[in-house]
Amino acid sequence: MTDTIATNESILVIGGGISGMTAALEAAECGKQVILVEKTPSLGGRVSQLYKYFPKLCHPTCGMEINSRRIKANKNLRVITMAEVDEITGNAGNYNVSITKQPRYINDNCTACGECANAVEAKFDNEHNYNMDKRKGAYLPFNMAYPQRYVLDSGIIGTDDADKAKAACRYDAVDLDMQKETVQLNVGAVIWATGWQPFDAANIQPYGYDRYDNVITSVEFERMMDDFGPTGGKILRPSDNKEAKNIAFIQCAGSRDRNYLKHCSRICCMASLKQTTYVREQYADDGKATIYYIDIRAIDRFEDFYAKVQADTNVSFIKSKVASITEERGTGNPVLHGVNTEGYDRYDNAHDLVVLAVGMQPSVDREKFPVEVITNEHGFIERPEGSTGMFAAGCASDALDVNRAVQNATASALRAIQVVNRFSKTEV
């Protein structure tokens, strides 16, 4: 894909999560030339790591399937994976962009037959499962991965595994000499769909995420529900692989807190409410969930979902920011300490497992954009003002749920189209 043709009538979308895919597709399906650049080997972003969506409890992979089909069928859209933007110069209507593509070591010939993965032995942390398990050095990142093409981990280059992978491939798809390359593009508008990352829970010292096996994050909990995930779709305690039936959810783990993220991450209340249904789905009446919260922010019709969860007698709510977690000797049960501020009750509650509803942090540090971008103090890109040709889409602009991120990305596509239409000769 090095022959990417781009002109100042093209739109560059940076980030291939659901917001980037949406912005790219909406513009491309409007007849615009679009280049979509993604840092990792596949599209999908955080959404591809979710089990279900709130409030509908449908599967994100369904939408991913539609979006990948749209991408495959659209000749206006070019996807460049394993690539990052190094530099952007110029102005609205005429940006020069320099992109670095990391070597995948697998070329277009790949048929995704999987023989290379069978051949190699070394294992690496599996980033798709937040390192909860290992994957091989030759791998397809996940079942739905698009492009459907394997990747060689750079860690096997120069080892026997690399030669084994090459020998196993009958289609000359393994190219061990592949080098990092730079691609230059000229585009009219840029959309930052760089998304979010989960806040590093190890920073919240009193919760002991780094010390206690049975304290995990909400994003890791999602991976447990995947049949092809690290626990084969079972909710298990990391310490002893026992079924975790009595689960605590701690809200604002990193959010609304000047020590960590000052902003509210918006999605975490609904995410935990949703995850209580996972507990019930798996363990029926034996499944118990307790949500420790400051305010339940289930706005608009999400309230219906909140009401439904509240009606579940196996789910309880405690208004409290948990003060600390200790580990019960012998059982490995995490014990939560704190005060229920509704009426002042102290508690020391033992649970099988604790899920920290971790906050949403912009993926790109506000200091590290390769061009001047106006961000607020939380690192989110501010709404466009003046005659800029650069726009944020999705969680690069604010802590948003999927629906709002897609809505925002659709809006960004139009903002980008306005710029290229203004600067192109397009008769309208």
Add this chain to the structure above:
Amino acid sequence: MGNLNTTMIEKYRNSFLHEVEANVEEGEWVKMCMQCGVCSGSCPLGPHWDHPPQELFMMIRAGKREEVLTSSSMWMCTSCYNCIVRCPRELPITHIMHGLAHYAKRLGLVPENQQTEKFAQLFWDNLTNTGRVNELKLGLKLYFMNGFGEGIKMSLKMQDVGLNMLKTGRMSPFELLGGHSIKDKTGFHAMLQKAKELEDAKIAKHGA
């Protein structure tokens, strides 16, 4: 100095909040609390509080002047600073607790027989007397704070510690005879007097 018989009408009015903001050290932070309770949960003395910090803040907002100022709760604070470190809203809770205690003391609203308050007064008196802390006198006063019998009991309990301190030269028995003081004791007392005047004026001005 404000009517302690807070009337119903004043409840949930912000007059007490304003009073706290004006007179209590760091009192202007009280309004920033969002009732998460992490301070109350993080406090090592937590179970001893009738009203933990976050509840005190709500009571202040609710205008519960007498309940707050006559409470023993803020006297429980041992300045470990756990609450300040954990507060998501940056409230200097330790300082507010001391500020509340101090304000209650000035208004004469400390609950009877409040141990921390008694010690604080002993310490203050001891210190302001010569400008230096006389540890021997302070120790003895502290032991006998709750009566002669208690004092003897306490002294016997602590005698090994005392003897060791004497042996190692960490405490001098001659301190009992007055002890050493700072150079300009008169100037020091004048300074304290001036500070008190300023404080009183402030309370008279902003008091409820």
Add this chain to the structure above:
Amino acid sequence: MADTKIGAYICKGCGLGERLDTDKLESIASGEGKAAICRQEEFLCQQSTVDKIQADIDNEGINRVVIGACSRRAKFEAFNFESTCVSRVNLREGVIWVRPDTEEAKEATQEMAEDYIRMGCTEVKFMSPPSASQEQSVNKHLLVVGGGITGMTSAIEASKAGYQVSIIEKTSQLGGVAGQLHRKVPSRMPYASPQDNGIDDLNNQISANSNITVYLNSTTTKTSGAPGRFSVDITTESGSTTTENFGAIIQASGFTPYDANKLPEFAYGKTPDVVDQLGLEKLAQEANGTPIKRPSDGKVVENVMFIQCAGQRSDKEDHLSYCSGHCCSTSIKQAMYFKESNPNCDAAVLYTDLRTPGAGGEDFYRSAQRKGVTFTKGIAKEVVAGDNQHTIKFTDLILNDEVDLAVDMVVLATGMLPNSGVNIDAPPAEEGSVEIPVESILNLDYRQGKDMPQLVHGFTDSHFICFPYETRRTGIYTAGPVRRPMDINQAIDDATGAAMKAIQAIENSALGKAAHPRSGDLSFPSFRMEGCTQCKRCTVECPFGAINEDEKGYPSYNESRCRRCGTCMGACPVRVISFENYSVDSVGQQIKAVNVPIPDEDDENAVAKPRILTLACENDAYPALDMAGMNRIQHSAYVRIIPVRCLGSVNTIWVTDALNSGYDGVVLLGCQKGENYQCHFVKGSEIAHYRMSKVNDTLTTLNLEKERVATYEVAITDIQRIPQLIDDMAKTIEDIGTSPLKF
């Protein structure tokens, strides 16, 4: 069909060459399949081989291509030949990857592959390349219904992209509710204080923009046509009507504030000092920066309490069960009005959950606290109006206290009701009951009803998280609080997003291309009029209201309203509806092409070889089957799977034909139906379930067991379950025996 020339290409890569007798497959393709060119390739998807196929198309007149290789989901770009029909015979994920590599499995696996080759060759024979009907040309004129901040934003944003816009506004001025606001919640950092409501600026932009036309005091009295050629009657208050043509429509009809008169417990209506949020905006506007005075006696307000969730988040009769989303921020903003104009005023907010999500929201909350606004977690029970002061009775949930608080003023944070027009799905009114007439917003001249279908609580939102603009009326997009309760900042984004989709609808309808989710599809249903019995099933069942009826009751299609799902094709009892590349025959003939072995009755040792037909939704079930293959999850070799656009497109003739041809079982795999339906064609799965319940009669007539037909709701994640469902059917057949209808 004389002009079809089939090229069949069989791949030997990815283990296909080792596992299958590809010579046999080739001979079937060229023999039974009548392929003019047939080749086996070691590595079919490599560029040089693909180029050879292209050369066959260009030079040898090949116009139907059969690719016997991997799934249609793999290597799509390689085999995407322009203006040629392609059938992807799924030998890899669909055959060798779901079968064990053993000697005893070999025969059945080979039979699977052979049948799939037969099916692929048959399918292309009954396909032709779709082309646009050119039913509409490009019309770059957009209609925006509603002139509030959402509609104004949509109009401005669309015009910035070079499109013409007309705004129809019912009242005498633009601005809507936002125009009645003293100030708005900030949309830019530092998210600390209320900002100008922005309406003046939008008004100036609109009046300076020659591409935007505004119709005030006007409503849409009739909307007909389709994307690219909507015809809309615009009627003014005085009754004069003009008709205009538009390419697409945005409905930004906004919301109506909840009627606070329904809250007598909060003394609304009993004293003018109890107001709703909009009422307070008016007072703030009047005060214009000076201390706000209370309406009853003009006294400067010294203390005010905001009651959040008034008549909302409540299951009481006449209350709203949902949260309106904006009201916490709005009360915070209004409390700031009091604090900023009179720092001595006590402004308190009584809430149960303070909802200020996102980055700016929490900043705004903190800013209010810094300004001295106090917040109390509690539940208001009653407001008692007094002569001088009013008393709020509430429970303080933190202090666990019952409180009576005297205040000068009370503000009720009430909710939003969408201006959605007529609820087209409402059950017919009971006889004798008094029906309150609802004014339609769009007055659609569609068989399915006058207005946009509603999702929940009257809001016209999309059903899909991933696709907030997946409208059920192609080319018409709702935006702003009519779609979902939302604040101004979200409404502005939503207005822009909807404008994007409307522009897209304009561009694609002109090219004859379908809208999402089959975006770009040029195929289009046509019907054979001479066979039509005017039964109207297609017009009734079309989930998108794409089909009208002409005077004689014949269906009249509107290409650009159509989403190409095939529900009409599935509905047609006389099978006269078809797409160029997807028809009753293109699937039906595949079913018939399968070799159904006739048991040798003389041979007692003969192993039964049943046949199971599976029709799988191409969005969820088929990808799940693919992924089952990728993970080598096996299923019965007796099944023959055909992907369908939607289970709603399944015509029962396929099922009865299969059974008549000796198939032993039929499994239908669709998506979740019901309230939280997952079908992107709305009711496909539901309709299929209903239709299949009727197949029972056929089964009885044929003297077959009911168990032979099973319909399931599956999800794309059912990678392990779906092979199991197929195996369950194989087991059922084993139990009840093979079909007697094999001859």
